[in-house]
Amino acid sequence: MKRETGFTIVELLMVIIILGFVLAGVSDLAVGMIRGYKQQSKIAQTNIEGIIGLEMFRRDIESAGYGLPWAMSGIPYQEATDPVASGYNDSTTGNPPRAIVNGDGAGPDIIGADYLVIKSVNVAINTACTKWTELISSSGTGTTIEWIPTTENLGVASNDRVIVISPGSPSANNSRTLISMTNLSGVLAFASSAETRIVYGVDPVTDLRMPFNRADYSISRSVAIPKRCAPNTGILIKRVVNQSGGAFSDAKTFPLLDCVADMQVSFKLDRNGDGNLSDATVLTDPSGNNLTAQQIRSQLKEVRVDILSHEGQMDTSYTHYSGTMLVGPSATL
Numbered sequence: 001m002k003r004e005t006g007f008t009i010v011e012l013l014m015v016i017i018i019l020g021f022v023l024a025g026v027s028d029l030a031v032g033m034i035r036g037y038k039q040q041s042k043i044a045q046t047n048i049e050g051i052i053g054l055e056m057f058r059r060d061i062e063s064a065g066y067g068l069p070w071a072m073s074g075i076p077y078q079e080a081t082d083p084v085a086s087g088y089n090d091s092t093t094g095n096p097p098r099a100i101v102n103g104d105g106a107g108p109d110i111i112g113a114d115y116l117v118i119k120s121v122n123v124a125i126n127t128a129c130t131k132w133t134e135l136i137s138s139s140g141t142g143t144t145i146e147w148i149p150t151t152e153n154l155g156v157a158s159n160d161r162v163i164v165i166s167p168g169s170p171s172a173n174n175s176r177t178l179i180s181m182t183n184l185s186g187v188l189a190f191a192s193s194a195e196t197r198i199v200y201g202v203d204p205v206t207d208l209r210m211p212f213n214r215a216d217y218s219i220s221r222s223v224a225i226p227k228r229c230a231p232n233t234g235i236l237i238k239r240v241v242n243q244s245g246g247a248f249s250d251a252k253t254f255p256l257l258d259c260v261a262d263m264q265v266s267f268k269l270d271r272n273g274d275g276n277l278s279d280a281t282v283l284t285d286p287s288g289n290n291l292t293a294q295q296i297r298s299q300l301k302e303v304r305v306d307i308l309s310h311e312g313q314m315d316t317s318y319t320h321y322s323g324t325m326l327v328g329p330s331a332t333l
Helices: 009-062 184-190 293-299
Strands: 100-103 115-120 132-138 141-144 161-166 177-183 197-203 213-220 234-240 253-269 278-280 300-309
Touching (some): 009 234, 009 300, 184 197, 213 253, 293 300
Antiparallel strands (some): 115 213, 132 141, 161 177, 161 197, 213 234, 234 253, 253 278, 253 300
């Protein structure tokens, strides 16, 4: 009789156990590879967001004060109506606007984070605020410069709202005086035979509330925060004040960077005009008074923004530092 051979139960159990160890190792390797791929993809996403959002932020800071009138000739204006944002309004009695205003540690959603306000013509995102022209008078008839291509022109058909500024004398009190806030079709009424005037586009088809545009920057936790962000972080956002009504709106709220834990703003000021720069975290004079628009123009030499955020996916195995994490150039901000 032929003998039949096979595996014993013990042998089968040993094979199953060995296969279990092999599969466990392979699965750990696969999970690690998937986790690494996910982390790298999220890091790439963060880097792309940083390139786009922070470049927009940098450009806005560089353009602070662009197109702002230096003298108002008694023309009043209004700014933001939001309870937090209104604390950074300038006077409505005709004082010139300040290019930059900041709230040291005044961020509404993250304790200790800063709040930054930038005022300029082109800080908004619309078709009018990127354009300008010159108003020239010839025999009492006003004409404006025509650009090539014509798409660069402020459009009469769209009824763009503009400001008209008289350059005046560079060293006199009438430098860059606001003449009017009007629509483009009414610009020619302000032509002068004595000088050329500058016309800045501000906003399309809206009655102007301010002779400039204004954007506020802060870390927000009131918007949808991605699940990949660590606890107690938010989104660095840009909010443009509506010319109509002075409120913020979702349509003019732009996320700049996700997973942000802190933002600190600091300045370099040349207070005496001697080329020696001093550090400051608020735009005030040594007595604690807010710098005027003219003082900011003459003294402010550098704006620095330090941002604390994390790249990529939240690391659930990371143990957060239990002490105080300082952000800023001098580790005292």
